[in-house]
Amino acid sequence: MQLYHHPFDLDSQKVRLALEEKGIDYTSYHANPVTGKNLDSSFFKMNPSGxxxxxxxxxxxxxxxIDIIQYIERIAEVSSGSETISTSGREVTEWMQKIQEWEPKYFSLLHIPEKHRVYVSKFIRRVVIARMAESPELAGAYHKKLREVYQTEEKLKDTDVLRRSKEHLVRLLDEAERQLSETRYLAGEQFSMADSMFTPLLARLVLLDLEGEYITSRPNIVKYWFMVQQRPSYKKVIGKHFDGWRKHKTLLKTWCFVCIRSFLKRY
Incomplete structure (x- = not known):
């Protein structure tokens, strides 16, 4: 089993937490979307969306x-020797869907300094064009990706995009706050796949220095956030890269890569 992911990517964190919680062995391949590694032809042939x-x-x-996480659950059931194969219950699945409905892309980008965001976007456009020239048989998929980059830039100019994203996030956090006043975790007293999906969302808010605005004002989420950070899966998947000085190291390494490649015009 192979997982193509990156520590920066929110959905990748969700899947990796599920893998660690279920004890599934897999081969890890990094594809950094900020440096355009997810646009290499070998990856694009496998997943044209990049x-x-x-x-x-x-x-x-x-x-x-969600499909990946439910597949991981089935693998764990088979590996345990269980005669019946089942996925998460209704309550867990409902929470997974609610969490996945929030789109973190625009929210995250709009909390990054504009000059850095524009610089990386320009770099990504040039990477797409370079890969298109190298693999003309994938030109259609690369054209689609290039349009997506331009559309993202246009949406970021719309003030309503951030407003709607924030409102959606607040509703989700408020619902989680109410639930956590009744149960230890999102779907009961045991850590579930819903928690594997919710934990990276909180980590993203902390990474963007928005903990004060969205987390500390909700006491039940504060308690929950402290608790999930103690889990070995969190420490391996997220804490290893973003706790303390590691956050700056991870971000600086990527930023230097983009700047050097841009300077050398090597995409």
């Missing part, structure tokens, strides 16, 4: 986050 994560088990390839 999005992460991608889970591969033999010839079976899965792109959607």
């Amino acid at each position: 999005r992460l994560p991608v889970f591969q088990n033999g010839s079976h390839i899965i792109y959607k986050t």
